[in-house]
Amino acid sequence: MRSGFAISAVLAGVLALSGCGGEAPAPAQPAAPTVPVPTQAELPPPYDTADLAAGKGIFGRQCASCHYVASGKGNLVGPNLHGVFERGTGNLASYNYSPALKNFEHKEWTPDLLEQWLLAPQGFVPGTSMFFNGIKKDEERHALIAYLLIESRKP
Template sequence: MSLEANKAFAAVLTAGISFMVAGLVGGILVHPHRLEKPAIDTGEVVAAAAPAAPAALEPIGPLLASADVANGQAIMGRVCAACHTWTEGGRNAVGPNLYNVLGGPHAHKEDFNYSPAMKALHDKTWDYEALNAFLNRPAGAVPGTRMAFAGLNQAKQRADVIAYIRTLSGSPQPLPQ
């Protein structure tokens, strides 16, 4: 080893020892006084109540009778078009093509790679209430879905979108009674 390397090593060692000794001397000279009670009294600790269960979703059927299909189309154009197509025979995009989804099974497109959570529901039908719950909060309706959409929280908007989705079929599903 060269003389310069020895000097650098000695400087680091000396600095480390100096800091250690300063810490020990400081600990001996300064005795912190522990308080007998906390300076700030936060009161009694109370266990937090469990969060309330989400309110039940109102049925969408009664709203469908007065739903605005044109507004539903406009909402889908703004909110859904980035990830979905909905023309007959249309391509899948980030999400599956939504043509003929109402009345069909969950994971209805054979050529789309659905999440395992959605594939597990393949035997269930997309009816009006299932679409209502999914459009309200996709992650709540199908835990584990890959759909990153937060949902539509206004029932009227969901009814309009569902009314438009109903038209995306060669034989639209009858409206619920």
């Protein structure tokens, strides 16, 4: 009887100690920087007067089939655009960018840079894998960028 108890105690100890070794869990990826969500009035011109409802519609018609903008949604054909202005160009760890965008000379998306990109992506970054004809009308680009400046920063 005593030997059964001793064996059980030893096995319990071995099992308890076996959980103490091994590799440490991988550190969590740092959270995206927290940036206050601006109001439209806080956006720089011409985005402060752009039509946000039109921007949302343009995103829905021309962008949403390839991109999410909401936090935690993952990627589609294109990268998730949440935090796009804070993380830099070609710099989302969970997305495999084209070499052209990985090596793009500009390292931070700004509204002015996005204006050029959205006008003609293939012309602005030759070799990009984003096949999109662009948005030719200024007011439509302004509306979309205003929408992204706000939506991409929502928690």
